Amino acid sequence: MKALVSVxxxxxxxxxxxxxxxxxxxxxxxxxxxxxxxDEIAMExxxxxxxxxxxTEIVAVTIGGAKCExxxxxxxxxxxxxxxHVKEEGEVQPLTSARVLAALFKKETPGLFLxxxxxxxxxxxxxxQMVAALLDxxxxxxxxxxxxxxxxxxxxxxxxxxxETLEVDLPAVVTTDLRLNEPRYLKLPDIMKAKKKPVESxxxxxxxxxxxxxxxxxxxxxxxxxxxGVMVKTVDELIAALKQKGLV
Amino acid sequence: xxxxxxxxxxxxxxxxxxxxKVVSCAQKIGGQIEVAVLAADGSxxxxxxxxxxxxxxxxxxxxxANANAIxxxxxxxxxxxxxxxxxxxxxxxxxxxxxxxxxxxxxLLGVPQVSDAMAVHGPNSFDRPTYAGxxxxxxxxxxxxxxxxxxxxxxxxxxxxxxxxxxxxxxxKLPGHTRFVGIESHKSExxxxxxxxxVVSGGRAFGSAENFNILYALADKLGAGVGASRAAVDSGxxxxxxxxxxxxxxxxxxxxxxxxxxxxxxxLAGIKDARTIVAINKxxxxxxxxxxxxxxxxxxxxxxPELTAKL
Ligand SMILES: Cc1cc2nc3c(=O)[nH]c(=O)nc-3n(C[C@H](O)[C@H](O)[C@H](O)COP(=O)(O)OP(=O)(O)OC[C@H]3O[C@@H](n4cnc5c(N)ncnc54)[C@H](O)[C@@H]3O)c2cc1C
Ligand SMILES: Nc1ncnc2c1ncn2[C@@H]1O[C@H](COP(=O)(O)O)[C@@H](O)[C@H]1O
Numbered sequence: 099m100k101a102l103v104s105v106x107x108x109x110x111x112x113x114x115x116x117x118x119x120x121x122x123x124x125x126x127x128x129x130x131x132x133x134x135x136x137d138e139i140a141m142e143x144x145x146x147x148x149x150x151x152x153x154t155e156i157v158a159v160t161i162g163g164a165k166c167e168x169x170x171x172x173x174x175x176x177x178x179x180x181x182x183h184v185k186e187e188g189e190v191q192p193l194t195s196a197r198v199l200a201a202l203f204k205k206e207t208p209g210l211f212l213x214x215x216x217x218x219x220x221x222x223x224x225x226x227q228m229v230a231a232l233l234d235x236x237x238x239x240x241x242x243x244x245x246x247x248x249x250x251x252x253x254x255x256x257x258x259x260x261x262e263t264l265e266v267d268l269p270a271v272v273t274t275d276l277r278l279n280e281p282r283y284l285k286l287p288d289i290m291k292a293k294k295k296p297v298e299s300x301x302x303x304x305x306x307x308x309x310x311x312x313x314x315x316x317x318x319x320x321x322x323x324x325x326x327g328v329m330v331k332t333v334d335e336l337i338a339a340l341k342q343k344g345l346v
Numbered sequence: 347x348x349x350x351x352x353x354x355x356x357x358x359x360x361x362x363x364x365x366x367k368v369v370s371c372a373q374k375i376g377g378q379i380e381v382a383v384l385a386a387d388g389s390x391x392x393x394x395x396x397x398x399x400x401x402x403x404x405x406x407x408x409x410x411a412n413a414n415a416i417x418x419x420x421x422x423x424x425x426x427x428x429x430x431x432x433x434x435x436x437x438x439x440x441x442x443x444x445x446x447x448x449x450x451x452x453x454l455l456g457v458p459q460v461s462d463a464m465a466v467h468g469p470n471s472f473d474r475p476t477y478a479g480x481x482x483x484x485x486x487x488x489x490x491x492x493x494x495x496x497x498x499x500x501x502x503x504x505x506x507x508x509x510x511x512x513x514x515x516x517x518x519k520l521p522g523h524t525r526f527v528g529i530e531s532h533k534s535e536x537x538x539x540x541x542x543x544x545v546v547s548g549g550r551a552f553g554s555a556e557n558f559n560i561l562y563a564l565a566d567k568l569g570a571g572v573g574a575s576r577a578a579v580d581s582g583x584x585x586x587x588x589x590x591x592x593x594x595x596x597x598x599x600x601x602x603x604x605x606x607x608x609x610x611x612x613x614l615a616g617i618k619d620a621r622t623i624v625a626i627n628k629x630x631x632x633x634x635x636x637x638x639x640x641x642x643x644x645x646x647x648x649x650x651p652e653l654t655a656k657l
Contacts, residue, residue: 109477111611111612114480114611115477115480115481117481123481124476124477124481136593191458192449192458192459193452193453193456193457193458193459196453215593216593218477218478218592218593219476219477220461220476221461221462221475221476221477221478221592222459222461223445223449223461224449224452224459224461225449226449227417227446227447227448227449227450227453228449228450228452228453229453230418230450231421231449231450231451231452231453231454232453234521235523236418236521236523236524237417237418237446237450237524238524239417239442239445239446240442240446242586252527255442256442256586256587257442257443257446257529257587258441258442258443258540258587258595259357259529259531259587260529260530260531260532260585260586260587261529261530261585261586262526262528262529262530263526263527263528263529263530264416264524264525264526264527265524265525265527266523266524266525267523267524270523275586275593276576276579276580276593277579277580277586310456310457310458311456311457311458311488311489312458312488313458313460313485313486313487313488314485314486314488315483315484315485316471316483316484316485316486317483317484318476318481318482318483318484319481319482319483319484320480320481320482321475321479321480321481321482321618324618324623324637324639327623327635327637327638327639327640327641328639328640328641329635329640329641329642329643330640330641330642331642332642333642333649333652333653333656334656335642336624336640336642336653337653337656337657339640340601340624340640343622343639345544345600345601345622346568346657
């Protein structure tokens with residue numbers, strides 16, 4: 099069975115982002131980027147399934163500009179067999195991404211399509227669900243456990259009320275949550291090997307995909323800042339401060 | 347005039363308080379508000395929903411297939427309902443229920459989705475958070491608005507004059523490819539994290555599930571809900587549904603106490619709207635102190651028992 103994994107290049111989770119002074123967005127030039135952490139978890143899961151013999155081929159896909167090739171190389175170092183780069187320098191919103199990824203699904207016919215639950219830049223949490231909708235596939239979002247069993251999968255999901263388990267027919271879309279696994283540390287030989295693996299590139303137009311209606315960003319602003327608080331030295335002072343605010 | 351369709355969140359025959367928060371967002375948009383209840387038997391939930399202030403009507407969509415909230419099953423029904431009611435807006439809570447469901451609805455309708463609407467500027471213009479809440483974007487939606495609502499940004503509406511309940515039949519082809527197996531919930535007598543007025547949270551510093559007992563003792567003294575950092579959940583000290591942050595629950599209590607939590611941006615994203623933040627940490631340089639209204643440098647294993655005893 100083939101697994102398709104979508105991976106997005108995002109500003110690294112450790113970066114404290116800065117806004118452009120004119121309100122037109124976030125400064126991304128010269129800022130450290132990495133693979134979206136949830137996509138690392140998706141890659142790790144695919145690799146583990148391959149190690150268990152449940153998956154035979156892993157294909158990593160990304161949509162984005164030339165620099166996203168780095169992200170694909172990371173995916174190949176994790177253990178993807180090959181990669182597809184959908185080249186687009188401009189902004190791509192989730193519904194358009196979903197149409198592109200649905201088109202790739204039709205070309206590749208995988209048994210499992212893995213996504214991160216959310217990209218930590220746009221924090222949209224949409225793309226996997228949208229792909230599943232467009233293809234009328236089952237979706238198991240926010241997965242913390244995936245068990246493949248023939249043409250079915252049991253997926254445990256992290257939801258507000260606890261842990262829910264669904265059974266889905268394959269092919270299916272699965273989006274990953276933090277507890278699914280701990281991604282491996284990439285070793286130099288794997289990074290070297292990844293350089294030789296094949297990366298195919300296509301454009302959105304070549305896939306015959308029409309861009310979806312887009313949401314317009316009018317401006318980007320900083321959240322309200324919190325005013326500087328007070329430091330107390332003892333528990334008694336803490337209780338006094340809480341009492342003063344009417345909180346206890 | 348806007349025609350707003352709110353999708354109710356409910357479980358075990360009870361309306362989730364999140365729905366009243368979404369109705370509050372709908373009131374800010376303005377227009378006619380209908381709440382759709384998709385359930386196996388939604389009569390009790392629909393009656394509750396119709397009582398929410400500003401709600402004209404609850405639409406009761408009963409179907410045995412709706413016994414559990416499966417996005418692939420609910421989405422096609424919501425699409426039909428949105429068309430039948432000529433909805434200009436389809437809104438749902440930004441809970442795991444809404445986040446799972448709504449993108450599926452949006453994609454079937456062929457429109458983009460606004461995730462986590464946190465402020466309303468007009469019927470088609472909203473603020474939403476990106477980059478863990480460190481960049482707020484003001485967005486404009488071209489046509490039909492499909493959105494999830496950031497619960498921490500809206501106060502639940504009260505009960506108003508009761509609207510009507512209308513039973514609605516929806517003809518949609520429902521898939522059988524996704525089946526509910528079970529749910530494992532950790533029963534707690536403590537207030538719900540997302541609606542509690544007071545929340546105390548613990549981090550990696552607790553070191554074990556057992557040590558969390560000293561936090562529960564404080565919570566019970568304060569009548570508080572209990573949350574946790576990702577590190578505490580990953581380490582298995584507490585269940586996943588207690589995680590607060592960018593990728594966990596986003597909360598807005600009157601009082602938030604972060605104890606043994608460093609204050610990573612992903613954690614702060616979940617607590618920015620708390621009225622008062624208290625931090626207890628043994629490291630005076632911990633970033634949590636940058637956002638705390640009241641900070642105490644100290645060892646939680648000494649501070650917490652003393653605090654609980656003196657309150
Ligand atoms: C994709 C992604 C998503 C994430 N989402 C979330 C999220 O939703 N929520 C979240 O919380 N995190 C999230 N994180 C993780 C986040 O980056 C931090 O790693 C995490 O919040 C750290 O948890 P912590 O503060 O408990 O642990 P640490 O950072 O290890 O901090 C422990 C703190 O305890 C203090 N301490 C130690 N001993 C004591 C003592 N005896 N008394 C008092 N203080 C003590 C230390 O000084 C330290 O400040 C996410 C990370 C990623 C990459
Ligand atoms: N441009 C992209 N390229 C590849 N994968 C993407 C892209 N955008 C979103 N995804 C996938 O969809 C997931 C959810 O993204 P989002 O809906 O933007 O929060 C990500 O974790 C990725 O797996």
